[in-house]
Amino acid sequence: MNTNMDVIPRQAALVELNQALDRLLDATELHWWRQALERLAQSPDATTAAMLSSHCKRHLRARSVVGAEGWSCVELARALLLVEVVGLQAPKTRLALLEQLFQWGDDLEKIALLKVLDHLDSDGSCLDLALLAGRTSNPHVFAALALDTPYPARHYPDRAFHQLVLKALGMGLDAARVIGLAQRQSVPLNQLALDLMDEQLAAGRPVASSLPQLIAFDLLSPAQLRRLTGLYQQQRLPAHWREHLAGT
Known part of the structure:
Protein backbone atom coordinates (compact mmCIF):
# COMPACT_ATOMS: atom_id res chain seq x y z
CA MET A 1 0.00 0.00 0.00
CA GLY A 134 -4.75 -5.81 -19.81
CA ARG A 135 -6.59 -8.60 -21.65
CA THR A 136 -7.38 -6.24 -24.53
CA SER A 137 -6.13 -7.00 -28.02
CA ASN A 138 -6.08 -3.28 -28.86
CA PRO A 139 -2.44 -2.11 -28.68
CA HIS A 140 -3.47 1.51 -28.04
CA VAL A 141 -5.59 0.56 -25.04
CA PHE A 142 -2.86 -1.76 -23.77
CA ALA A 143 -0.21 0.94 -24.20
CA ALA A 144 -2.25 3.28 -22.00
CA LEU A 145 -2.07 0.68 -19.24
CA ALA A 146 1.51 -0.49 -19.71
CA LEU A 147 3.58 2.48 -20.86
CA ASP A 148 4.58 5.75 -19.19
CA THR A 149 2.52 5.10 -16.07
CA PRO A 150 3.72 3.85 -12.66
CA TYR A 151 0.47 2.02 -11.87
CA PRO A 152 1.62 -1.52 -12.78
CA ALA A 153 4.95 -1.07 -10.98
CA ARG A 154 3.19 0.17 -7.86
CA HIS A 155 0.53 -2.51 -7.65
CA TYR A 156 1.14 -5.55 -9.88
CA PRO A 157 2.53 -8.74 -8.35
CA ASP A 158 5.66 -9.98 -10.14
CA ARG A 159 3.93 -12.59 -12.29
CA ALA A 160 1.33 -10.12 -13.59
CA PHE A 161 4.01 -7.48 -14.16
CA HIS A 162 6.11 -9.95 -16.16
CA GLN A 163 3.11 -10.89 -18.28
CA LEU A 164 2.39 -7.21 -18.91
CA VAL A 165 5.93 -6.60 -20.14
CA LEU A 166 5.97 -9.67 -22.37
CA LYS A 167 2.62 -8.74 -23.90
CA ALA A 168 3.93 -5.24 -24.55
CA LEU A 169 6.81 -6.74 -26.51
CA GLY A 170 4.47 -9.09 -28.34
CA MET A 171 2.45 -6.07 -29.45
CA GLY A 172 5.54 -4.31 -30.73
CA LEU A 173 5.57 -1.74 -27.93
CA ASP A 174 8.72 -0.27 -26.42
CA ALA A 175 9.41 -2.05 -23.12
CA ALA A 176 11.79 0.75 -22.16
CA ARG A 177 8.69 2.86 -21.51
CA VAL A 178 7.39 0.45 -18.86
CA ILE A 179 8.01 2.39 -15.66
CA GLY A 180 9.69 0.41 -12.89
CA LEU A 181 10.98 -2.33 -15.18
CA ALA A 182 14.57 -2.04 -13.93
CA GLN A 183 13.39 -2.61 -10.35
CA ARG A 184 11.49 -5.77 -11.40
CA GLN A 185 14.38 -7.42 -13.24
CA SER A 186 15.05 -10.88 -11.84
CA VAL A 187 16.17 -14.40 -12.67
CA PRO A 188 12.59 -15.49 -13.53
CA LEU A 189 12.14 -12.49 -15.84
CA ASN A 190 15.50 -13.26 -17.45
CA GLN A 191 14.26 -16.73 -18.33
CA LEU A 192 10.98 -15.42 -19.72
CA ALA A 193 12.87 -12.90 -21.87
CA LEU A 194 15.21 -15.59 -23.17
CA ASP A 195 12.28 -17.90 -23.91
CA LEU A 196 10.67 -15.12 -25.92
CA MET A 197 13.92 -14.51 -27.76
CA ASP A 198 14.13 -18.21 -28.64
CA GLU A 199 10.56 -18.16 -29.96
CA GLN A 200 11.29 -15.16 -32.16
CA LEU A 201 14.51 -16.65 -33.52
CA ALA A 202 12.89 -20.04 -34.17
CA ALA A 203 10.08 -18.34 -36.09
CA GLY A 204 12.54 -16.32 -38.15
CA ARG A 205 11.26 -13.06 -36.70
CA PRO A 206 13.53 -10.22 -35.57
CA VAL A 207 14.24 -10.12 -31.85
CA ALA A 208 12.20 -7.37 -30.18
CA SER A 209 14.28 -4.20 -30.08
CA SER A 210 13.64 -3.46 -26.41
CA LEU A 211 13.95 -7.05 -25.18
CA PRO A 212 17.32 -6.34 -23.49
CA GLN A 213 15.47 -3.95 -21.17
CA LEU A 214 13.89 -6.99 -19.52
CA ILE A 215 17.18 -8.68 -18.75
CA ALA A 216 19.32 -8.27 -15.66
CA PHE A 217 22.58 -9.18 -17.38
CA ASP A 218 24.48 -9.50 -14.10
CA LEU A 219 22.05 -12.26 -13.06
CA LEU A 220 22.53 -14.39 -16.17
CA SER A 221 24.10 -17.79 -15.69
CA PRO A 222 27.45 -18.40 -17.44
CA ALA A 223 25.69 -20.69 -19.92
CA GLN A 224 23.04 -18.09 -20.72
CA LEU A 225 25.68 -15.42 -21.18
CA ARG A 226 27.77 -17.63 -23.47
CA ARG A 227 24.72 -18.36 -25.59
CA LEU A 228 23.82 -14.68 -25.96
CA THR A 229 27.40 -13.81 -26.82
CA GLY A 230 27.44 -16.56 -29.42
CA LEU A 231 24.19 -15.40 -30.97
CA TYR A 232 25.52 -11.87 -31.15
CA GLN A 233 28.73 -13.02 -32.80
CA GLN A 234 26.62 -14.94 -35.32
CA GLN A 235 24.80 -11.65 -36.02
CA ARG A 236 21.51 -13.15 -34.93
CA LEU A 237 20.96 -10.39 -32.40
CA PRO A 238 20.64 -6.66 -33.19
CA ALA A 239 23.78 -4.53 -33.01
CA HIS A 240 22.65 -2.67 -29.86
CA TRP A 241 22.97 -5.87 -27.81
CA ARG A 242 26.72 -5.21 -27.85
CA GLU A 243 26.43 -2.50 -25.20
CA HIS A 244 24.60 -4.91 -22.89
CA LEU A 245 26.99 -7.80 -23.40
CA ALA A 246 30.23 -5.80 -23.29
CA GLY A 247 30.13 -5.17 -19.57
CA THR A 248 29.23 -8.72 -18.50
Missing part, protein backbone atom coordinates in the same frame (compact mmCIF):
# COMPACT_ATOMS: atom_id res chain seq x y z
CA ASN A 2 1.22 3.49 -0.79
CA THR A 3 1.83 6.09 1.87
CA ASN A 4 0.50 9.63 1.95
CA MET A 5 3.84 10.76 0.52
CA ASP A 6 2.52 9.65 -2.87
CA VAL A 7 -0.44 12.00 -2.69
CA ILE A 8 1.37 15.36 -2.89
CA PRO A 9 3.18 14.82 -6.22
CA ARG A 10 0.04 13.28 -7.71
CA GLN A 11 -2.05 16.27 -6.67
CA ALA A 12 0.56 18.64 -8.08
CA ALA A 13 0.55 16.71 -11.36
CA LEU A 14 -3.24 16.99 -11.58
CA VAL A 15 -3.07 20.73 -10.99
CA GLU A 16 -0.56 21.00 -13.83
CA LEU A 17 -2.79 18.95 -16.15
CA ASN A 18 -5.81 21.13 -15.35
CA GLN A 19 -3.79 24.28 -15.98
CA ALA A 20 -2.43 22.93 -19.26
CA LEU A 21 -5.95 22.20 -20.51
CA ASP A 22 -7.25 25.61 -19.43
CA ARG A 23 -4.42 27.35 -21.29
CA LEU A 24 -5.16 25.41 -24.46
CA LEU A 25 -8.91 25.99 -24.72
CA ASP A 26 -10.29 28.96 -26.58
CA ALA A 27 -13.11 31.05 -25.09
CA THR A 28 -15.92 28.92 -26.53
CA GLU A 29 -14.32 25.65 -25.46
CA LEU A 30 -13.50 27.00 -22.01
CA HIS A 31 -17.11 28.11 -21.52
CA TRP A 32 -18.37 24.61 -22.37
CA TRP A 33 -15.72 23.02 -20.14
CA ARG A 34 -16.73 25.14 -17.14
CA GLN A 35 -20.37 24.26 -17.74
CA ALA A 36 -19.48 20.56 -17.95
CA LEU A 37 -17.69 20.67 -14.62
CA GLU A 38 -20.63 22.49 -13.02
CA ARG A 39 -23.07 19.93 -14.38
CA LEU A 40 -20.91 17.09 -13.09
CA ALA A 41 -20.76 18.71 -9.66
CA GLN A 42 -24.55 18.87 -9.62
CA SER A 43 -24.97 15.25 -10.76
CA PRO A 44 -21.79 13.32 -9.89
CA ASP A 45 -22.86 9.95 -11.24
CA ALA A 46 -21.73 7.53 -13.93
CA THR A 47 -24.47 8.52 -16.36
CA THR A 48 -23.57 12.21 -16.28
CA ALA A 49 -19.84 11.50 -16.47
CA ALA A 50 -20.32 9.19 -19.45
CA MET A 51 -22.52 11.71 -21.25
CA LEU A 52 -20.06 14.57 -20.75
CA SER A 53 -17.19 12.34 -21.84
CA SER A 54 -18.98 11.56 -25.09
CA HIS A 55 -19.62 15.30 -25.63
CA CYS A 56 -15.92 16.19 -25.33
CA LYS A 57 -15.19 15.27 -28.93
CA ARG A 58 -18.01 17.55 -30.13
CA HIS A 59 -17.07 20.59 -28.09
CA LEU A 60 -13.26 20.41 -28.01
CA ARG A 61 -10.96 20.49 -31.00
CA ALA A 62 -8.49 17.64 -31.29
CA ARG A 63 -4.86 18.71 -30.79
CA SER A 64 -1.91 18.01 -28.53
CA VAL A 65 -1.74 19.69 -25.14
CA VAL A 66 1.29 21.90 -24.59
CA GLY A 67 2.66 21.23 -21.11
CA ALA A 68 1.03 17.78 -20.91
CA GLU A 69 3.19 15.52 -23.06
CA GLY A 70 1.41 12.49 -24.46
CA TRP A 71 -2.09 13.89 -23.98
CA SER A 72 -4.56 15.08 -26.60
CA CYS A 73 -7.10 17.74 -25.71
CA VAL A 74 -10.15 15.45 -25.79
CA GLU A 75 -8.34 12.64 -24.01
CA LEU A 76 -7.15 14.93 -21.22
CA ALA A 77 -10.59 16.46 -20.75
CA ARG A 78 -12.09 12.99 -20.42
CA ALA A 79 -9.45 12.02 -17.89
CA LEU A 80 -10.04 15.16 -15.82
CA LEU A 81 -13.78 14.52 -15.84
CA LEU A 82 -12.99 11.12 -14.32
CA VAL A 83 -10.80 12.70 -11.68
CA GLU A 84 -13.59 15.17 -10.87
CA VAL A 85 -16.39 12.62 -10.60
CA VAL A 86 -14.29 10.18 -8.55
CA GLY A 87 -13.35 12.98 -6.16
CA LEU A 88 -17.05 13.68 -5.59
CA GLN A 89 -17.77 10.06 -4.55
CA ALA A 90 -17.67 8.45 -1.15
CA PRO A 91 -14.53 6.30 -1.02
CA LYS A 92 -16.48 3.04 -0.87
CA THR A 93 -18.31 3.80 -4.14
CA ARG A 94 -15.35 4.91 -6.25
CA LEU A 95 -14.28 1.49 -7.51
CA ALA A 96 -17.78 0.55 -8.65
CA LEU A 97 -18.08 3.87 -10.50
CA LEU A 98 -14.79 3.37 -12.34
CA GLU A 99 -15.67 -0.21 -13.25
CA GLN A 100 -18.99 0.96 -14.68
CA LEU A 101 -17.40 3.77 -16.68
CA PHE A 102 -14.76 1.40 -18.02
CA GLN A 103 -17.43 -1.06 -19.16
CA TRP A 104 -19.44 1.70 -20.82
CA GLY A 105 -16.52 3.44 -22.48
CA ASP A 106 -15.33 3.01 -26.03
CA ASP A 107 -11.64 2.35 -26.64
CA LEU A 108 -10.73 6.04 -26.56
CA GLU A 109 -12.53 6.52 -23.25
CA LYS A 110 -10.84 3.42 -21.85
CA ILE A 111 -7.48 4.91 -22.85
CA ALA A 112 -8.23 8.13 -20.97
CA LEU A 113 -9.22 6.16 -17.86
CA LEU A 114 -6.14 3.97 -17.92
CA LYS A 115 -3.76 6.88 -18.46
CA VAL A 116 -5.13 8.64 -15.37
CA LEU A 117 -5.61 5.51 -13.25
CA ASP A 118 -2.51 6.14 -11.15
CA HIS A 119 -3.95 9.51 -10.13
CA LEU A 120 -7.28 7.93 -9.21
CA ASP A 121 -6.09 4.93 -7.21
CA SER A 122 -3.25 5.24 -4.71
CA ASP A 123 -3.76 1.96 -2.86
CA GLY A 124 -4.29 -0.58 -5.64
CA SER A 125 -8.06 -0.92 -5.26
CA CYS A 126 -8.39 -0.98 -9.06
CA LEU A 127 -5.91 -3.80 -9.58
CA ASP A 128 -8.57 -6.22 -10.84
CA LEU A 129 -9.85 -3.56 -13.23
CA ALA A 130 -6.33 -3.00 -14.54
CA LEU A 131 -5.78 -6.72 -15.01
CA LEU A 132 -9.06 -6.97 -16.90
CA ALA A 133 -8.03 -4.04 -19.10
